[in-house]
Amino acid sequence: MKNHTVFFKSGVFIEDTATIVGPKEAEGPLGRYFDKSVSDDLLGQKSHEKAEIRLHISAIRYLLNKTGHKDGDVDLCISGDLLDEIVGASLTMREFDIPFMGVYNACATFAESLILASSLIDGGNFDRIICSTSSHFCTAERQYRFPLELGNQRTPLSQWTATGVGATMLNRVKGKIRIDCATIGRVVDYGVRDANDMGACMAPAARETLLSHFEGSSRDVDYYDMILTGDLGEAGSGLLRLLMEEKGVRLGEKYRDCGVLLFNRVAQDVGQGGSGAACSSSVFNGYVYKKMMCGELKRVLLIPTGALCSKTSTLQGETVPGIAHAVSFTV
Amino acid sequence: METFLTYLQVFAVGGTICLIGQVIINTTKVTSARILVGYLLLGVVLETAGVYKYIRDFGKAGATVPIIGFGSNLARGAIDGALESGILGAVTGGIEAVAAGIAAVIFFAFIVGLVATPKTK
Amino acid sequence: MNEPNEAYLKLIKEKMPKSKHLLTMFRAFWTGGTICCIGQAFTDLYTFLFSELGEKDVAALTTITLIFITAVLTGFGIYDKIGAYAGAGSIVPITGFANSVVSPAVEHKREGVVFGLCANMFSVAGPVIVFGISSSVVVGLIVILFKGAFGG
Numbered sequence: 001m002k003n004h005t006v007f008f009k010s011g012v013f014i015e016d017t018a019t020i021v022g023p024k025e026a027e028g029p030l031g032r033y034f035d036k037s038v039s040d041d042l043l044g045q046k047s048h049e050k051a052e053i054r055l056h057i058s059a060i061r062y063l064l065n066k067t068g069h070k071d072g073d074v075d076l077c078i079s080g081d082l083l084d085e086i087v088g089a090s091l092t093m094r095e096f097d098i099p100f101m102g103v104y105n106a107c108a109t110f111a112e113s114l115i116l117a118s119s120l121i122d123g124g125n126f127d128r129i130i131c132s133t134s135s136h137f138c139t140a141e142r143q144y145r146f147p148l149e150l151g152n153q154r155t156p157l158s159q160w161t162a163t164g165v166g167a168t169m170l171n172r173v174k175g176k177i178r179i180d181c182a183t184i185g186r187v188v189d190y191g192v193r194d195a196n197d198m199g200a201c202m203a204p205a206a207r208e209t210l211l212s213h214f215e216g217s218s219r220d221v222d223y224y225d226m227i228l229t230g231d232l233g234e235a236g237s238g239l240l241r242l243l244m245e246e247k248g249v250r251l252g253e254k255y256r257d258c259g260v261l262l263f264n265r266v267a268q269d270v271g272q273g274g275s276g277a278a279c280s281s282s283v284f285n286g287y288v289y290k291k292m293m294c295g296e297l298k299r300v301l302l303i304p305t306g307a308l309c310s311k312t313s314t315l316q317g318e319t320v321p322g323i324a325h326a327v328s329f330t331v
Numbered sequence: 332m333e334t335f336l337t338y339l340q341v342f343a344v345g346g347t348i349c350l351i352g353q354v355i356i357n358t359t360k361v362t363s364a365r366i367l368v369g370y371l372l373l374g375v376v377l378e379t380a381g382v383y384k385y386i387r388d389f390g391k392a393g394a395t396v397p398i399i400g401f402g403s404n405l406a407r408g409a410i411d412g413a414l415e416s417g418i419l420g421a422v423t424g425g426i427e428a429v430a431a432g433i434a435a436v437i438f439f440a441f442i443v444g445l446v447a448t449p450k451t452k
Numbered sequence: 453m454n455e456p457n458e459a460y461l462k463l464i465k466e467k468m469p470k471s472k473h474l475l476t477m478f479r480a481f482w483t484g485g486t487i488c489c490i491g492q493a494f495t496d497l498y499t500f501l502f503s504e505l506g507e508k509d510v511a512a513l514t515t516i517t518l519i520f521i522t523a524v525l526t527g528f529g530i531y532d533k534i535g536a537y538a539g540a541g542s543i544v545p546i547t548g549f550a551n552s553v554v555s556p557a558v559e560h561k562r563e564g565v566v567f568g569l570c571a572n573m574f575s576v577a578g579p580v581i582v583f584g585i586s587s588s589v590v591v592g593l594i595v596i597l598f599k600g601a602f603g604g
Contacts, residue, residue, distance in 0.1 A: 041451050047562040048449075138451055147559035148449040149526050150576065151535020151542050151551045152363050153356070153476070156469045191456025192464065194360065200464040204457070235468050242467070272469075319456070341492045342485035345545070349484025350477050352540030357471040363543045363552060367580045370544060375587045379594070392492035393485070395511060396518065397544045398580070404511075405584050409592035410602055421596050425588020431512035432519065432546065433581070436553045437573070439523035444557030444569040450529035 004209075005183045005216025006115075008122040013175030014168055014329075015128070017285035018063035020055050022137070022163030025274075025282065028263045033286040034164070035062065041138065041163050048138035049083060052163075056081070056092040056134040059165035063130065067169060071097035074169075078117050079132045080109035082140050082161075082277050089134065098130070106306030107231050108185070109133045110166065110281040111325035115182045118327075121172050132167035135276030144195070144311060157197045159233050160270035162262060166281025177292050182327045183213035187308060189321035195307065195314045199236020199272055202305040205322035206232060207243040209303060213326045214249070221251060225297045228288065229324070230280035230304035231259035233272025258283035258304075280304035292331055300329045337391065344390025348397045367398050374402020379410070404428045476539050483534070483541030491518055491545075515546055522550040527558065552577040 019034045026037035038055070045051040056079070064071070077096065080103040081088035093100040105112040113131035120126040138148060140161035146152055170179070188205040195201070206229050214220055221227065232240055237257040244251050258280045259273035284302055291297045305324040314320065352366050361369075377383040383403040387394040394400055405425040412424020426433070494514045498505065505513070525531040531551050535542045542548055556575045560568035574581060595602050 048451075049562075138449065142449075142559055146362075146576065147555040148451075149529060149532050149551070149555035149558050150363070151526075151532045151538075151548065151555075153536055153539040155360065156471055190460045191458075192461070196360075197464070197468060200468060204460065239464065239467060242463070338489050338492060341488050345488025345491075346481040346485030346541075349541045349544045350481040352484075352544040353477050353480035354473075356540055356543075357473055357476060363548065364576050364579055366540065366543055367549055367552070367577065368583050371580055371584050372587060375584070375591060379591050390488075392495055392514070393488040396488045396491035396514075396546055397484070398546060398549055399544075401546060401549070402584060402587075405588040406591045409588040410595050413592040413595035414599070414602060418593075418596055421592025422589050424592055426585050428588075429584070432515045435516040435519045436523075436550050439520055439550070440554040440557040440573055441569070443523045443527040443554050444561050444573070445565070447527035447529075447558045448561070449559050 003183070003212040003216030004185070005181060005213055006119065007181045008118050008179055010122050010124065011172055012118040012121045012170055012179045013173065014177040014179070014289070015171045015175050016063060016067045016169050017289045018059050018066060018167045019282045019286040020059045020062070020165050021278075021282055021286075024137075024268060025162055025164055025262060028268065030262055030283065030287045033290055034282065035286070041136065048136055049088065052081065052083070052088050052134055052136035052139055053091050055136070056088060056132065056165050057095050059134070059167045060092070060096065060130060060132060063167045063169055069128070074098045074128050074130055075126045076101060076117070076120065077130045077132070078103055078113040079130075080104050080113060080277060081134045082106070082143070084143065088139075089132070092134075105323055105325070106308055107275055107277050107279060108304040108306030108323050108325055109277045110284070111230075111302065111304040111327050114168065114170075114179065114327050115184060115325055117170050118179045118182060121170055128169065128171040130167055130169050132165060133277040133281045134165040135161050135278040136163045137161045138163075140276055154271055155196050156271065157194070157199070157235065158271040159198055159231060159259060159273055159275035160263065161276035162274045162279040162282060164278040164282040166278060166285035168285055177289070177329050177331055180328050180330050181217055182325065183209055183216055185209035185324040185326070187321045187323050189319055191319050193319050195309050195320050198231070198275060198307045199233040199239060201307040201320040202322035202324065203232055203236050203239040203243055205324040206240050206303055206305050207247070209324040209326050210244065211247060211249070213301070217328070221249060221254060224254060224299045224301045226288070227251065227255045227301045228284070228303065229257045230306070231273065231275035232257050232305055233259050233275070234265060235272050261287065292329065295331065298331045302327045302329065340389055341391050341393035344386065344393030345396060346393075348393070348399060370397065370399040371402040374399035375406040378403035378406035401429060401432065479537060480539045480541035483538035484544060487542065487545045487547055494518070518545070518547050519550040522547040523554045526551050526554040549577055549580060
């Protein structure tokens with residue numbers, strides 16, 4: 001394995017995808033690309049945690065219905081979210097008769113699940129795997145920050161956790177879009193302490209993963225139609241451009257960030273843009289998937305990014321390292 | 332006219348205390364809990380040093396409504412308690428002086444907590 | 453391998469967006485001043501209505517009123533919107549303290565009344581009570597030791 005980059009030679013294909021988002025995401029510029037949206041992000045549940053689980057269940061159920069599969073047709077579900085002990089995905093999966101593996105890499109969880117699933121399918125023992133991640137503004141806010149009703153100002157660096165779910169069904173034979181290779185990132189810590197400044201925490205990890213992907217795959221920026229980071233936000237994406245230029249790589253027009261694409265940053269008052277485990281999964285499975293299906297995009301590199309911290313670790317004075325994994329899709 | 336002047340003083344003193352708080356938030360990124368504690372302790376110190384009463388005389392509610400006034404209340408209660416009833420007063424004086432505020436905040440938080448639900452932003 | 457990267461920390465200090473000082477300071481000033489004026493108005497009202505009450509009782513009544521208003525605004529989800537605009541202007545007044553007690557109470561109700569609402573009520577504002585009461589006891593003891601200086 002060269003530069004942490006793995007090629008899936010025997011074929012891993014996207015069979016179909018499903019996305020469900022909250023009201024704010026549906027009002028954003030990508031609204032029409034999502035399969036479903038809810039108008040009330042509590043979904044009639046008693047808590048936002050229960051609502052997030054309900055969203056996750058509906059997304060997977062919808063994906064199964066869409067593809068005409070029963071629970072038994074799926075060999076494995078690799079899912080994650082941001083709640084403590086990834087309890088959101090875990091409780092989601094009690095509704096299904098599908099084997100389950102829970103994963104966590106903060107907001108880069110979606111990439112982690114895709115890479116694991118691709119490796120398992122490529123290995124020959126699994127035929128069909130669902131990868132999904134969810135996040136919810138209200139649950140993330142109370143877990144990582146403050147109570148919703150506390151009258152605190154959000155810093156200009158803050159980002160808005162996306163409410164939604166993105167789910168991808170992978171299999172070994174059927175599908176137009178193929179996952180051909182992936183680069184697994186390292187935990188990168190440049191010593192940033194401000195957990196609100198997630199763009200700055202994650203940009204170095206994104207650079208490292210991007211550079212080792214280019215090296216390991218012998219590709220460059222020109223090879224791809226679109227290079228898409230997860231949730232660096234507006235300022236964080238600017239930072240990544242700078243960091244890449246330091247190493248002599250110009251990202252140019254092809255580079256985009258899911259968090260920036262998801263919202264009208266200023267009009268919707270979301271600080272630097274969207275974030276959360278559902279940010280990259282909903283933007284990829286909604287927007288990018290449809291653009292690739294209609295042939296507008298042929299080669300896409302998705303690099304979900306995660307800031308690795310908990311409320312406890314930040315209180316204990318730990319720095320906030322970042323992680324990023326790259327997944328390459330081709331039509 | 333006199334009333335207007337009083338309110339102007341209240342506005343200026345209260346506003347300035349909050350403005351300084353904002354400068355601290357902007358430059359150090361501290362959270363609200365730390366701002367509250369910092370101002371509270373400042374109030375305790377200024378009251379104990381005998382300075383705060385001048386600010387209070389000038390600023391009225393502008394000096395008592397901010398949390399710094401809560402701190403000065405605590406200190407004043409402890410000082411009065413200690414002078415009037417010795418060691419027991421020294422221990423209970425502070426909390427007695429702010430008992431109304433603390434009782435109100437706990438009671439109303441309990442009631443509102445039971446009734447209200449967090450809203451989506 | 454993971455030493456703090458000073459050059460990078462310097463870069464983000466330069467490049468990342470900062471708070472708008474003048475704007476936020478202006479907002480904090482006028483909202484904070486206004487909240488204090490509302491407090492003064494209640495003080496004047498209570499002095500007028502209940503002429504038999506002393507200065508301390510009127511002040512206590514004013515505090516209770518402000519806390520009540522904040523609790524209601526927090527319950528209706530309005531206070532945090534004021535806070536988003538006002539910043540320190542709505543944190544520093546006693547109303548900000550009340551908001552930081554009421555908001556976790558509302559937030560944690562879903563984990564039950566005892567272990568959620570009650571146990572978490574002071575999860576944000578607890579330090580204020582702890583520091584406040586502890587420091588007042590220290591002040592009281594200092595007064596006992598140096599009675600002369602405080603006119604005793």
